[in-house]
Amino acid sequence: MLCKPFPEYDVEQSTVDRSKLPELGTTKTSKFPELQRAKLSNGLNVVLAQRAGVPTVVMNLMFDAGYKTDHLSSPGTAQLAMDLLDEGTKEMNSLQINEQLQLLGASLSTFSSQDNSNVYLNTLKPSLDASIDLFADVVLNPAFPEKEFERLKDEQVNSIKQEKAQPIAMALRVMNKYLYGEGHPYSNPYTGSGYEETVEKLKREDMEKFYKTWIRPNNATLVVTGDIEMGALKSKLEKAFGKWKKADVPKITFTTPKVNSKNTLYLMDRPESEQSVILAGHLTSKYGDVNQVALEQMVSILGGDFTSRINMNLREDKHWAYGAGGFVMGAKAERPFIVYAPVQTDKSAESVTELRKEISEFITTRPVTQEELDKVKTNQILSLPGQWETNSAVNSSMVNLIKYDLPDDYYQNYDSSVRNLSLKDVREVSKAVVKPDAVNWFMVGDRAKIADKLDGLGFDNIIEIDADGNPKVPAVKETNTDIEN
Numbered sequence: 347m348l349c350k351p352f353p354e355y356d357v358e359q360s361t362v363d364r365s366k367l368p369e370l371g372t373t374k375t376s377k378f379p380e381l382q383r384a385k386l387s388n389g390l391n392v393v394l395a396q397r398a399g400v401p402t403v404v405m406n407l408m409f410d411a412g413y414k415t416d417h418l419s420s421p422g423t424a425q426l427a428m429d430l431l432d433e434g435t436k437e438m439n440s441l442q443i444n445e446q447l448q449l450l451g452a453s454l455s456t457f458s459s460q461d462n463s464n465v466y467l468n469t470l471k472p473s474l475d476a477s478i479d480l481f482a483d484v485v486l487n488p489a490f491p492e493k494e495f496e497r498l499k500d501e502q503v504n505s506i507k508q509e510k511a512q513p514i515a516m517a518l519r520v521m522n523k524y525l526y527g528e529g530h531p532y533s534n535p536y537t538g539s540g541y542e543e544t545v546e547k548l549k550r551e552d553m554e555k556f557y558k559t560w561i562r563p564n565n566a567t568l569v570v571t572g573d574i575e576m577g578a579l580k581s582k583l584e585k586a587f588g589k590w591k592k593a594d595v596p597k598i599t600f601t602t603p604k605v606n607s608k609n610t611l612y613l614m615d616r617p618e619s620e621q622s623v624i625l626a627g628h629l630t631s632k633y634g635d636v637n638q639v640a641l642e643q644m645v646s647i648l649g650g651d652f653t654s655r656i657n658m659n660l661r662e663d664k665h666w667a668y669g670a671g672g673f674v675m676g677a678k679a680e681r682p683f684i685v686y687a688p689v690q691t692d693k694s695a696e697s698v699t700e701l702r703k704e705i706s707e708f709i710t711t712r713p714v715t716q717e718e719l720d721k722v723k724t725n726q727i728l729s730l731p732g733q734w735e736t737n738s739a740v741n742s743s744m745v746n747l748i749k750y751d752l753p754d755d756y757y758q759n760y761d762s763s764v765r766n767l768s769l770k771d772v773r774e775v776s777k778a779v780v781k782p783d784a785v786n787w788f789m790v791g792d793r794a795k796i797a798d799k800l801d802g803l804g805f806d807n808i809i810e811i812d813a814d815g816n817p818k819v820p821a822v823k824e825t826n827t828d829i830e831n
Contacts (some may be wrong), residue, residue: 347619376730378757379740380749382576383576389592391747394579394741395571402600403477403572404468404741407485408748411463411560413538414531414598419556422540426456426495426502426548427556431456431465433494435487440494442824452477454484458538461678462749463560468738471573475582482586489559495550503546505541511811513623513688513790516614520815521788524612525682527604532677541814560821564592567748571741591791594677603629610786610807611698611800616794622694622791623669626701627684628784633676633750639763640775646722647714647772648672648780649685649705651723657687664700666693678750680755694791697797705784714772726764740783 379395385390395474413424432454433440452469465485469477508514519535526533536538570579608628622638630636642650649656649672660667670687685705689697734740734757743757789796793810800808810818 350569352392362365371471373668373727373757374731375578376761378734378743378756378760379571381744381754384576384580384756385794386563386580387588388590390583390587390590390709392576392580392583393567393569393744394574394576395744396574396576397571397737397740398573398638400573402468402737402806403471403474403570403574404465405466405478405481405571406569406745406747407481408459408567408569409463409560409562410565410595411521411556412458412461413534414461415560415596416534416538416540417529417531417554418596418599419446419683419785420540420544420548422502422506422532422538422558423548423552424463425538425540426545427553428458428463429498429502431488431557431561432484432555433498434491435483436488437483437487438448439491442443443480446480450477452480453788454481457675459539460532460536460676462745463808464745467822469593474572474574478586480580482526485561486587486590486657490550490553490557492550494811495553496531499545499548502539503542506542509535509539509681513616513619513621514630516621516790516813517625518613519813520612520811521684523608523815524607524786524788525603525627526604526680527606530601531598532596532679536614540762545831557703558593560595560596562593563587563590564730565595569741569744569748571737571744575719576788587813603630603680605786607786608784608809609805610809611803611805612788613793613797613800613808613810614788614790614813615810616790617791617792617794619792621688621703622691622697622796624687624694624697624701624706625684625788626686626698626785627682628716628781628786630674630683630781632679632681635644637771639767640771641779643719643722643726643764643767644714644772644776646725647718651722651725651733655708656687656701659700659704660687660689660697664693664696666690666697667790676746676750691792694789694796698787698803700788702782702785705785709780709782714769714776716769719769719772722765723764727761729763763794805819 360375360385374734379397382396383587411424416423418481432443450469452467452473455466457464468479509519515537522536523533535760543772578581646654648654656670656672667687672685675682675684685701687697687701735744747756812818
């Protein structure tokens with residue numbers, strides 16, 4: 347046995363004042379790279395953020411398409427078509443594509459969101475040329491193999507079934523239908539997956555049609571972040587994408603949302619649910635029509651942060667929810683302002699009352715305070731220096747900038763915009779965005795356990811709907827004679 351006694355330690359008198367938190371040092375400012383723009387001969391827009399010394403290059407090819415194009419075809423088309431795009435080219439199958447990506451140290455994905463369809467590439471600078479060739483092959487030469495199409499279609503149908511069994515997804519599937527109204531480009535399920543009956547009817551030819559209609563160079567912007575000069579980048583892209591032909595692309599018309607209801611509760615029965623999920627909201631101005639920085643801080647105060655009013659009320663004070671909050675969704679047209687709360691079943695009605703109170707008082711008796719604003723501003727300012735550490739993070743903000751047609755210097759000025767934000771700015775945005783009288787409500791829960799208390803909440807209508815958003819007959823409660831939605 348080897349014994350090593352502890353050495354003798356000396357105790358020094360501490361000079362640290364532990365009665366209070368240490369003072370914060372001077373906060374550092376964040377920097378966003380300048381953007382460079384170019385256009386290829388076939389109309390493809392290129393936006394570059396050059397970052398010297400970073401070993402990766404990130405590319406995001408954005409098409410002005412997405413789930414909104416299902417309005418002109420069939421719900422679920424955009425999601426399935428983009429999922430299928432990288433499953434094989436004329437020369438390679440999906441396994442060969444993935445093997446090549448591994449050899450290059452790269453990753454590639456294809457997907458859609460509400461307003462855009464994307465092909466994303468993250469690769470290493472030494473393998474950039476070969477990665478661009480593979481990237482272009484996927485974009486320009488998709489094979490849409492029948493076997494992969496059938497597999498992905500089955501997966502999407504199964505995903506829809508899962509969504510219709512999960513409370514939050516159930517609400518998201520039906521919400522847009524009642525916020526925007528039938529016939530609006532955003533009226534299909536927010537998840538983009540479509541409906542079982544529409545997806546089951548899709549054919550491989552529908553995927554090809556989507557591709558030929560929307561995947562065009564003059565309908566796209568390539569967003570690039572990395573250590574490369576625009577001249578060299580443009581030369582590489584012309585070589586890889588130069589033969590890609592432009593074509594006329596349909597225009598999506600955003601009609602005025604046809605919302606014929608307010609103060610209506612849409613109830614979705616989910617027997618034996620352990621809790622009720624509440625979503626409430628209305629449409630507000632599109633991205634860029636209000637002070638976006640002020641809107642972000644307003645959302646943080648009302649429902650975005652852990653210490654937001656809604657979460658502190660329903661979770662910390664009442665103990666009815668594990669987490670509750672609010673947000674404003676992104677969209678090119680009018681956007682949903684949403685508050686949400688998964689709450690214990692026996693407090694479903696009481697939670698609606700508390701949410702109503704928080705929304706109403708936010709623009710009346712309890713507007714945003716200077717203390718609340720200082721807290722969320724400090725949190726944001728402290729996080730800014732690390733916000734764009736990676737090329738992927740920079741690229742994500744660039745995508746946001748292009749999607750919503752923001753000024754090229756928007757993120758370069760973002761730091762100062764947050765620091766200079768005033769209480770007046772936030773209060774003005776609050777009154778412009780939060781409209782308590784326009785709110786519609788969506789609730790997923792065990793109807794047998796919650797319905798009786800809901801009648802006393804003063805809703806104009808309580809309408810029971812199924813998992814696809816179709817009203818059940820008879821409705822739970824009707825006080826208006828005209829219930830179109």
